[in-house]
Amino acid sequence: MALIVLRVVFMAVAIALGFRLALSPLLEGTAGWLTWTAFLGVLAVAVGVLMADVAVRRKRLEAITSVFFGMIIGLFLTYVFQLALSPLLPTSNSWFANWLSLALATIICYSCISILLQTKDDFRFIIPYVEFAKEVKGLKPYVLDTSVVIDGRIADIVETRVIDNQLIMPQFVIAELQAIADSNDKLKRNRGRRGLDILNRLRSDPKVDLMIYDRDLPEFAGQPVDQKLVLLAKHLEGKVVTNDYNLNKVAKLHNVGVINLNDIANSLKPVFLPGEAIDVRIVKPGEESGQGVGYLEDGTMVVIEGGREHLGEQVAAIVTSVLQTSAGRMVFGRFVRPAPPAAM
Helix, strand or coil: CHHHHHHHHHHHHHHHHHHHHHCCHHHCCCCHHHHHHHHHHHHHHHHHHHHHHHHCCCCCHHHHHHHHHHHHHHHHHHHHHHHHHHHHCCCCCHHHHHHHHHHHHHHHHHHHHHHHHHCCCCCCEEECCEEECCCCCCCCCEEECHHHHHHCHHHHHHHCCCCCCCEEEEHHHHHHHHHHHCCCCHHHHHHHHHHHHHHHHHHHCCCCCEEEECCCCHHHCCCCHHHHHHHHHHHCCCEEEECCHHHHHHHHHCCCEEEEHHHHHHHHCCCCCCCCEEEEEEEEECCCCCEEEEECCCCCEEEEECCHHHCCCEEEEEEEEEEEECCEEEEEEEEEEECCCCCC
16 A cells, blocks of 8 residues: 555656656747647656566565665765866866766766675675674575475475575576586486476475576686585585585585485384384395395385285285485384285
8 A cells, every 4th residue: 555655656756757858948939749748758657667576576685775776886986086077177168078977977876786685695794893784584495406496396395384594595506407407318408308397396486585596606617516506605605515425525525514405304214113014015035045125105215024024015014123214214124914805
């Protein structure tokens, strides 16, 4: 409601300005069509501003702040340059001085705004004992790895709204996804396209704070993608989200936090205690004599002693032990009897 009132007031002020311009001494004695053109021109500019405001729904506060501070700094520097150049300018040529001031203001303001827009992630406006910095959602931003985007589970996790942190997608990771999607190998090409689809899915969700990081830090020079991810997470004081075991180790060497989706998935699997009964279908023989191997619905591997003779059958077993590894959880059990057929 407040925004509607603001827009109505803005149009009312624009109409008043149009009337004032049409009745100003500047247009006195001119043709009637020129007066109407000036009035309608002011209204057209006002309508254009409103349409642009409505069209751009997601305003970026850092961009607006960069323009604001860029204009202030640019105008201040223009004033300083004018004072410095005033003794050198001819006093008889006032039009030249005015045009020079306008050109200086345009160039300096543009340069200041451009610099602040390109370095807005590092921009800090500091007053003694007070620092005003860009506040991001969550405690730390999460830097996404190529493997975790191709995997796709990150989109499902984000949609549960468990993660409220800002997600950072580096431009060099997008380039790697594009290279995989353009591969001659069909499997790699499908994986790359899946990663790009997952990225578009995250980008189209209005509740996900996803930022494409397209800056190149000086320390990126000559570094592989994994090392760049670690350096970027360290620079942003964030965490790396990955499924890569080696990247996990490298990040920890650099004291960078890591979120491994495989670890999250393993922690959410049901816990089995020794002595519990489970039903599982034996799908292949195990490595040891007499063992049979089956899988639960969540992918947990179950090794059944005495299950080799029941390949392809649903059996009941008693859990004897559970082994937790970096690759996942393994359940060991002992065959009891064939499981009764499921009721139709």
